[in-house]
Amino acid sequence: MQSQSPMIKSIQKSSSNIDENWFEYLVRVQPHHTDYGGVVWHGSYINWMEEARIEYLHSIGIDHAKLTSLGCDLPVVDLSVRYHQPMQMGMVAVVRTSMKSKVSGIRLDWDYQIQSLEREETYVTAHLTLVLIDTNTRKLMQSLPSEIKNLLRTKSI
Amino acid sequence: MQSQSPMIKSIQKSSSNIDENWFEYLVRVQPHHTDYGGVVWHGSYINWMEEARIEYLHSIGIDHAKLTSLGCDLPVVDLSVRYHQPMQMGMVAVVRTSMKSKVSGIRLDWDYQIQSLEREETYVTAHLTLVLIDTNTRKLMQSLPSEIKNLLRTKSI
Amino acid sequence: MQSQSPMIKSIQKSSSNIDENWFEYLVRVQPHHTDYGGVVWHGSYINWMEEARIEYLHSIGIDHAKLTSLGCDLPVVDLSVRYHQPMQMGMVAVVRTSMKSKVSGIRLDWDYQIQSLEREETYVTAHLTLVLIDTNTRKLMQSLPSEIKNLLRTKSI
Amino acid sequence: MQSQSPMIKSIQKSSSNIDENWFEYLVRVQPHHTDYGGVVWHGSYINWMEEARIEYLHSIGIDHAKLTSLGCDLPVVDLSVRYHQPMQMGMVAVVRTSMKSKVSGIRLDWDYQIQSLEREETYVTAHLTLVLIDTNTRKLMQSLPSEIKNLLRTKSI
Numbered sequence: 017m018q019s020q021s022p023m024i025k026s027i028q029k030s031s032s033n034i035d036e037n038w039f040e041y042l043v044r045v046q047p048h049h050t051d052y053g054g055v056v057w058h059g060s061y062i063n064w065m066e067e068a069r070i071e072y073l074h075s076i077g078i079d080h081a082k083l084t085s086l087g088c089d090l091p092v093v094d095l096s097v098r099y100h101q102p103m104q105m106g107m108v109a110v111v112r113t114s115m116k117s118k119v120s121g122i123r124l125d126w127d128y129q130i131q132s133l134e135r136e137e138t139y140v141t142a143h144l145t146l147v148l149i150d151t152n153t154r155k156l157m158q159s160l161p162s163e164i165k166n167l168l169r170t171k172s173i
Numbered sequence: 174m175q176s177q178s179p180m181i182k183s184i185q186k187s188s189s190n191i192d193e194n195w196f197e198y199l200v201r202v203q204p205h206h207t208d209y210g211g212v213v214w215h216g217s218y219i220n221w222m223e224e225a226r227i228e229y230l231h232s233i234g235i236d237h238a239k240l241t242s243l244g245c246d247l248p249v250v251d252l253s254v255r256y257h258q259p260m261q262m263g264m265v266a267v268v269r270t271s272m273k274s275k276v277s278g279i280r281l282d283w284d285y286q287i288q289s290l291e292r293e294e295t296y297v298t299a300h301l302t303l304v305l306i307d308t309n310t311r312k313l314m315q316s317l318p319s320e321i322k323n324l325l326r327t328k329s330i
Numbered sequence: 331m332q333s334q335s336p337m338i339k340s341i342q343k344s345s346s347n348i349d350e351n352w353f354e355y356l357v358r359v360q361p362h363h364t365d366y367g368g369v370v371w372h373g374s375y376i377n378w379m380e381e382a383r384i385e386y387l388h389s390i391g392i393d394h395a396k397l398t399s400l401g402c403d404l405p406v407v408d409l410s411v412r413y414h415q416p417m418q419m420g421m422v423a424v425v426r427t428s429m430k431s432k433v434s435g436i437r438l439d440w441d442y443q444i445q446s447l448e449r450e451e452t453y454v455t456a457h458l459t460l461v462l463i464d465t466n467t468r469k470l471m472q473s474l475p476s477e478i479k480n481l482l483r484t485k486s487i
Numbered sequence: 488m489q490s491q492s493p494m495i496k497s498i499q500k501s502s503s504n505i506d507e508n509w510f511e512y513l514v515r516v517q518p519h520h521t522d523y524g525g526v527v528w529h530g531s532y533i534n535w536m537e538e539a540r541i542e543y544l545h546s547i548g549i550d551h552a553k554l555t556s557l558g559c560d561l562p563v564v565d566l567s568v569r570y571h572q573p574m575q576m577g578m579v580a581v582v583r584t585s586m587k588s589k590v591s592g593i594r595l596d597w598d599y600q601i602q603s604l605e606r607e608e609t610y611v612t613a614h615l616t617l618v619l620i621d622t623n624t625r626k627l628m629q630s631l632p633s634e635i636k637n638l639l640r641t642k643s644i
Contacts (some may be wrong), residue, residue: 046541047551048373048534050366052241052419053308057362058249059219063519066216070517074577080518081577084209092215096253102311105366106545106552151210154259203384204394205377205528209521209576216519220362227360231420237361238420262523263388263395366555367622372563373533380530398523406529410567416625465524468573 038112038129039075041068045107055102061140062095065128068111069144077167086161087151090124094145101139108133115168122148122156195269195286196232198225202264212259218297219252222285225268226301234324243318244308247281251302258296265290272325279305279313352426352443353389355382359421369416375454376409379442382425383458391481400475401465404438408459415453422447429482436462436470509583509600510546512539516578526573532611533566536599539582540615548638557632558622561595565616572610579604586639593619593627 043064051057070080083089103109109130116125123145130140148157159165200221208214227237240246260266266287273282285299305314316322357378365371384394397403417423423444430439442456462471473479514535522528541551554560574580580601587596599613619628631639 044542044545046534046538047365047367048371048537051361052364052366052368053246053248053361054366055248058252059216059223059362062216062219063517066519067517071515074515079577081575084576089210091210091212091256091259093256094254095215095256097251099248099250099252102248104552105555106550201385201388203377203381204522204524205380205530207523208518209523209525210518211523214519220360223362224360228358231358236420238418241419261395262398263393367560367562369562372566373530373537376530376533403524405524405526405570405573407570408568409529409570411565413562413564413566416562 038114039068039072041071041111041113042133043067043109043111045103045105045109047105050105053102055104056139058097058099061097061099061130061142064109064111064130065113065126065142065144068113068128069126072113072115078164083164084151086163088157088161089149089151090146091149092144093147095142096144097140097142099140101137103139109139110135122159124148195271196225196229198228198268198270199290200224200266200268202260202262202266204262207262210259212261213296215254215256218254218256218287218299221266221268221287222270222283222299222301225270225285226283229270229272235321240321241308243320245314245318246306246308247303248306249301250304252299253301254297254299256297258294260296266296267292279316281305352428353382353386355385355425355427356447357381357423357425359417359419359423361419364419367416369418370453372411372413375411375413375444375456378423378425378444379427379440379456379458382427382442383440386427386429392478397478398465400477402471402475403463403465404460405463406458407461409456410458411454411456413454415451417453423453424449436473438462509585510539510543512542512582512584513604514538514580514582516574516576516580518576521576524573526575527610529568529570532568532570532601532613535580535582535601536584536597536613536615539584539599540597543584543586549635554635555622557634559628559632560620560622561617562620563615564618566613567615568611568613570611572608574610580610581606593630595619 041064045056049056049060073080080090110133112129112131114127116127124147126144126146128140128142128144129138130142131138148160149155150157160168198221202213206213206217230237237247267290269286269288271284273284281303283301283303285297285301286295287297287299288295305317306312307314317325355378359370363370363374363377387394394404424447426443426445428441430441438460440458440460442454442458443452444454444456445452462474463469464471474482512535516527520527520531520534544551551561581604583600583602585598587598595617597615597617599611599615600609601611601613602609619631620626621628630636
């Protein structure tokens, strides 16, 4: 049988012409992303944005599970999304993300562009802010654990 | 057996002290709304906001299914959410919504406040914009169908 | 403004002709429940089944949050669903549930019928099994905490 | 920046030792898949099963969007899931699927195994049945469109 889906092939193809300042994550619209209008339901993009963010952090060595084991978490405190063009069943998009103010400490800002593979179409643009909290108290922490801070400093986009 | 859940009773109780300018919709945090942090996942609030919106429109005689049968739809084009306090398993919140610029025509603006029943705590505030489109062309329509416009004019908040 | 949605009114109306052996929970199909086919996506029913179960337990005095604070949890170990008729946008259904082997100890069996308000149409039937586990070890517990067992014995359907 | 996430690398690695009779689809547990228990919520596996199914069909040349344009659809009519071991944040699993009775006509049966990458752990096993319907009437069709039938005959597992 074919072991590699076309999805993976297009990821490989697209990875050659990647922008320096953005991490790229590919998605294909599945039935569970759509609604009665035949297009992606507006909330489904929030899932994709989370996946792109987690995969980017993973790619520079920061596991979410590890963050939790260090007693901290990164909840979303602010989110804004603009919907430019609808996406339909089976379409493929690249979720591009860039973390703006990386080592400011307790606040991480992320920009998003969800586009067609060749970037002629922009479906969604978004912005999102995470803060660093102590898992037990759910209060803001004054600084990132040094282990995490170093990874963001040396390996990030 | 008990036929009425406590949820419904609290809806009835809360409905007596309702604000004139806001529609209120009650939710209880269910397991599927939460994430590994033990609190409501940030995307779950988008579902609640949709439910409050659809129930409000229904309460003034506008069915979403009817809108579709008239050949139009109301997709979200802009969304912004601020997360103030986390919500935990089993907590009850009131999703308060107010439609701001009602009969401007093709653009409907909604404000949201997600609060504790007694309103001492604000969990989330949000704003959202819908536009009216033609379902077939997915282009903006110039005005609401007169049937819908009349309902918004005479019965809305 | 109208403080009570038609949803709540229909819950009240339906609660008079309730079956003795079933707990009833009402839902209206919202856009986020549907898919490109214009009907409820097959996974959305799993959410409704959970909501009906949690609301039933709540109605007899068992809070999920309380269960967790007692160091135990009730994960699903077995699920089967039959889809008889599709549901469309805006339709209302009653999710009927009955807990079969109540005080057997560590295993709780639930039957489900998702039907139209007047029960002429059956959309979904389902069966689901929960087991009682220790939250820390995630191992099966030998018996329900006595506090919970008493509630199930005296107040359940 | 690193353009390829570790996710993609592990997909490539795993694709060399693939079983002849199963299609494999990799997933990493994201926050939106989890619940308050810190493990994957039981309904999230339904999404993964759908994604694996759609990607398999895509890999043999059958697009869901194309199916729809031919006037037919493949809704789920029967689903059963057994949950063996919980999965936690950040874990990677392979969703293995095999379509059992391929060209019987209007009924497609799918087996699922959701396992750890090296297959020492089985998290979930499941079975699911799709039927072929006419999109307009939502009635069962007597046979698959010949174009689709040929693809299933010649290219499937």
